Amino acid sequence: MEALIDSVQVDLAETEVRDLNSALHSPGSKAWRVANPLGKHSIACGLDAPLTVDIDGHVGYYCAGMNQHASVTVHGNAGVGVAENMMSGTVRVHGNASQSAGATGHGGLLVIEGDASARCGISMKGIDIVVGGSIGHMSAFMGQAGRLVVCGDAGDALGDSLYEARIYVRGTVTSLGADCVEKPLRPEHLAELADLLAAAGFDHDPAEFRRYGSARQLYHFRVDNAY
Amino acid sequence: MSNDLASLGLRESATYDRATIHAIQRAAETGVYDIRGWGAKRKLPHFDDLLFLGASMSRYPLEGYREKCDTDVVLGSRYAKSPLHLDIPVTIAGMSFGALSARAKEALGRGASEAGTSTTTGDGGMTPEERGQSRHLVYQYLPSRYGMNPDDLRKADAIEVVLGQGAKPGGGGMLLGQKITDRVAGMRALPVGVDQRSACRHPDWTGPDDLAIKIAELREITDWEKPIYIKVGATRTYYDVKLAVKAGADVVVVDGMQGGTAATQEVFIEHVGIPILAAIPQAVQALQELGVHREVQLIVSGGIRNGADVAKAMALGADAVAIGTAALIALGDNHPRYDAEYRALGSAAGYYDDYQEGRDPAGISTQDDELAARLDPAAGGRRLANYLRVMTMEAQTLARACGKSHLHNLEPEDLVALTIESAAMARVPLAGTSWIPGGGL
Ligand SMILES: Cc1cc2nc3c(=O)[nH]c(=O)nc-3n(C[C@H](O)[C@H](O)[C@H](O)COP(=O)(O)O)c2cc1C
Numbered sequence: 001m002e003a004l005i006d007s008v009q010v011d012l013a014e015t016e017v018r019d020l021n022s023a024l025h026s027p028g029s030k031a032w033r034v035a036n037p038l039g040k041h042s043i044a045c046g047l048d049a050p051l052t053v054d055i056d057g058h059v060g061y062y063c064a065g066m067n068q069h070a071s072v073t074v075h076g077n078a079g080v081g082v083a084e085n086m087m088s089g090t091v092r093v094h095g096n097a098s099q100s101a102g103a104t105g106h107g108g109l110l111v112i113e114g115d116a117s118a119r120c121g122i123s124m125k126g127i128d129i130v131v132g133g134s135i136g137h138m139s140a141f142m143g144q145a146g147r148l149v150v151c152g153d154a155g156d157a158l159g160d161s162l163y164e165a166r167i168y169v170r171g172t173v174t175s176l177g178a179d180c181v182e183k184p185l186r187p188e189h190l191a192e193l194a195d196l197l198a199a200a201g202f203d204h205d206p207a208e209f210r211r212y213g214s215a216r217q218l219y220h221f222r223v224d225n226a227y
Numbered sequence: 228m229s230n231d232l233a234s235l236g237l238r239e240s241a242t243y244d245r246a247t248i249h250a251i252q253r254a255a256e257t258g259v260y261d262i263r264g265w266g267a268k269r270k271l272p273h274f275d276d277l278l279f280l281g282a283s284m285s286r287y288p289l290e291g292y293r294e295k296c297d298t299d300v301v302l303g304s305r306y307a308k309s310p311l312h313l314d315i316p317v318t319i320a321g322m323s324f325g326a327l328s329a330r331a332k333e334a335l336g337r338g339a340s341e342a343g344t345s346t347t348t349g350d351g352g353m354t355p356e357e358r359g360q361s362r363h364l365v366y367q368y369l370p371s372r373y374g375m376n377p378d379d380l381r382k383a384d385a386i387e388v389v390l391g392q393g394a395k396p397g398g399g400g401m402l403l404g405q406k407i408t409d410r411v412a413g414m415r416a417l418p419v420g421v422d423q424r425s426a427c428r429h430p431d432w433t434g435p436d437d438l439a440i441k442i443a444e445l446r447e448i449t450d451w452e453k454p455i456y457i458k459v460g461a462t463r464t465y466y467d468v469k470l471a472v473k474a475g476a477d478v479v480v481v482d483g484m485q486g487g488t489a490a491t492q493e494v495f496i497e498h499v500g501i502p503i504l505a506a507i508p509q510a511v512q513a514l515q516e517l518g519v520h521r522e523v524q525l526i527v528s529g530g531i532r533n534g535a536d537v538a539k540a541m542a543l544g545a546d547a548v549a550i551g552t553a554a555l556i557a558l559g560d561n562h563p564r565y566d567a568e569y570r571a572l573g574s575a576a577g578y579y580d581d582y583q584e585g586r587d588p589a590g591i592s593t594q595d596d597e598l599a600a601r602l603d604p605a606a607g608g609r610r611l612a613n614y615l616r617v618m619t620m621e622a623q624t625l626a627r628a629c630g631k632s633h634l635h636n637l638e639p640e641d642l643v644a645l646t647i648e649s650a651a652m653a654r655v656p657l658a659g660t661s662w663i664p665g666g667g668l
Binding site for chain 2: 017018042048060065066068080081084106126141142145218220
């Protein structure tokens with residue numbers, strides 16, 4: 001019940017998401033608490049200020065999409081594309097997240113305390129994602145930059161067509177995607193993993209993880225370029 | 228030379244013409260396939276196969292140059308708070324910074340602004356050069372999301388969700404390593420020098436129901452201000468346009484198979500998609516059946532070269548057109564002045580299509596600073612503006628001849644077709660007959 005007194009309360013059973021977002025885009029207050037999200041889409045997306053937004057319940061698609069600077073916490077589960085294209089700030093989901101969590105994110109930290117579904121971190125471009133549970137297939141597909149940490153297991157085709165994103169998995173990996181390989185966990189990786197786990201609030205031993213990255217075999221096409 | 232061969236009684240095979248023979252030889256020698264820029268090069272049913280029926284006894288023409296024939300267009304009036312109001316219905320299509328130099332993008336912005344129209348970013352984000360010079364800038368939202376960020380989204384005048392391109396419907400993009408310089412790599416968050424792939428599917432939605440939610444998100448992020456376009460390559464156009472409208476588009480962009488590209492496999496460019504002529508009537512039918520023709524605007528592209536093409540596209544029901552290749556030619560692409568250099572690259576002025584190579588003598592499809600310096604953005608912008616004005620005046624000439632006081636008043640009834648194919652595709656009668664072959668959909 002922290003900050004309950006100071007925060008602005010918005011009840012989505014009575015207020016339109018559009019009005020909530022528009023208030024969050026030019027906020028007079030730093031702390032917000034949203035009741036009855038009822039699985040609605042696009043809640044708290046496009047934020048551009050260091051706000052704290054607590055959402056009490058389950059959210060639909062694209063919650064906290066394109067977040068900048070804000071700290072958004074979902075006290076429930078999140079639908080497709082939570083924190084998609086996030087630039088900075090923190091998004092935390094206490095429950096599970098659906099597909100494409102953190103898709104194309106450029107920065108900031110996304111923490112999913114439960115499981116994430118398929119395509120977690122797809123096309124990630126610098127975001128850090130820490131998942132307390134397991135993730136589904138095709139995660140980190142074409143991941144360009146950033147770190148994906150999975151405390152549970154990973155599904156099929158992990159890291160397919162990966163560029164420079166780094167992936168850490170504590171449990172099993174069903175299969176690796178094209179051009180994704182296991183790589184040695186060196187001291188600098190243990191250190192960054194320890195930082196990420198600490199930032200996310202997990203106390204696993206970094207040494208229990210394995211690291212995966214790009215074999216960089218798909219970086220150059222074998223084609224005729226000048227015919 | 229070819230005359231000499233003909234006089235010897237030699238006959239070139241229509242099936243195995245010289246380009247085909249060369250392609251087989253090249254494949255046999257190298258074992259790799261061909262990537263190039265430009266659009267389909269084969270002959271296709273096109274606007275040249277349509278003619279206007281000028282006014283005579285039963286229709287009154289308007290006086291050329293004197294009588295009013297308006298050309299403006301409003302794009303995005305369905306849901307957006309701030310629709311675009313353009314002076315002319317010829318827009319500049321999305322071409323990426325990366326494929327094109329920053330100076331070329333700036334030149335496109337300058338030319339478009341001078342002529343009172345919009346320009347469009349591309350796969351790779353928004354540069355300050357083009358934002359600065361473009362009065363109306365459409366920001367593309369592509370599967371790759373390279374360079375996508377909310378600050379630029381808010382700076383844009385409209386947002387174009389790209390599902391596909393006419394040159395490669397169903398294909399992603401590519402930008403070869405020689406063009407991934409520090410700046411391009413930085414904007415796309417990629418390692419310098421990689422052969423870059425752009426995804427062919429969006430990463431966080433699948434299908435039209437998801438797209439509706441995605442569009443609503445983009446509107447939420449930008450406070451419902453900006454028009455949202457959906458761009459598709461022409462394939463199952465009737466269905467795609469219906470679904471785009473259902474997903475909440477303000478504007479639908481349909482790009483035919485002639486449409487240009489910066490880098491795509493030759494086999495893709497020539498064998499996937501349908502000509503724009505076949506796509507426009509399908510798109511218009513879809514809009515009409517939903518009761519939103521003119522409310523959801525239709526922009527068409529793919530091989531638009533002159534005012535006649537503009538007028539014909541509009542007569543078939545488009546609200547505006549977009550140009551890519553022609554705009555590059557107006558800037559100086561394929562100019563004879565560079566013929567010797569094109570030849571040194573194994574091409575020739577008028578044939579050059581290796582945009583993917585980054586060695587463009589005209590300094591347009593390159594990231595090489597020395598080559599790029601050959602294009603003066605101000606002079607290039609002026610050439611583009613001139614060309615846009617000529618196209619507009621040509622379209623007005625044809626509209627006046629048909630008695631229309633606004634380009635939008637052109638209608639299919641003003642057109643006939645020269646060939647059975649074009650009559651069937653464009654759904655206008657074969658000239659001299661009342662016959663519209665084919666049953667439509
Ligand atoms: C050099 C070049 C780069 C292009 N880059 C993009 C792009 O980034 N995104 C996109 O949607 N279309 C891109 N296109 C396609 C154009 O937006 C447009 O659909 C096409 O050029 C229209 O056909 P036209 O060239 O015959 O006018 C590109 C085209 C060219 C020639």
